[in-house]
Amino acid sequence: MKGIVFTEFLEMVEEKFGIEVVDHILNESKLQSEGIYTSVGTYDFIEMQSLLINLSKKVAIPLDDLIYSYGLYFFNTLTKVHPGIFALYKDPIELLSSIENHIHVQVRKLYPGAELPTFKIEKKTEDQLEILYFSERAMYMFAKALMEKTFEHYDQASKIRLEKIENNGTKVRFLISKKYGTYQKD
Ligand code: HEM
Structure with missing residues (x-):
């Protein structure tokens, strides 16, 4: 880390x-x-x-609450240290769906030895994103906080639910939607 x-x-x-x-x-x-x-x-x-x-x-x-709070705090650090990355995106769903293929790819170059999670997009529309989080570190509450703050950064309201696929939190599904649209899970 x-x-x-x-x-x-x-x-x-x-x-x-x-x-x-x-x-x-x-x-x-x-x-x-x-x-x-x-x-x-x-x-x-x-x-x-x-x-x-x-x-x-x-x-x-509780641990989960502390990790979540830390995610909220760390987001502000990220926007201060890497404003250029945020400037590339105009929409929170565009940004979140680019972590795996763009943002964390850059992070690996900037921070050699970084231990990053893997994200897999399951479904994406203009208003909704369903994404799987994989990490041995099980920092899913950190991820949730960063996702919420990403919406806030673009002055948008969000609804973010999570479903643990693995009980220990190493595999978690995030159901993300812009607040004005209701999330439809089929
Ligand atoms: C400019 C944007 C971003 C930068 C520069 C960045 C950078 C980083 C860095 C440096 C770490 C620590 C790696 C280590 O300690 O080895 C990290 C971890 C992490 N990042 Fe990002 N990140 C960005 C955006 C995001 C966003 C929007 C999310 C939303 C989900 C995210 C999810 C995570 C998670 C969950 C971890 C914890 C490691 C784990 O779960 O295994 N990142 N990121």
């Missing part, structure tokens, strides 16, 4: 819960990196899992 994901995470924890909580989770987690992250480095995903679990225990908020 890339360093930027850790540095932004710790920044969010500091903003929301304070520096004492950052110190606490760094001390409680067994970190090979010793909690020293640079944005261009690459670190074991186990470290993020450990930080999240210890944060969840400390602040008594």
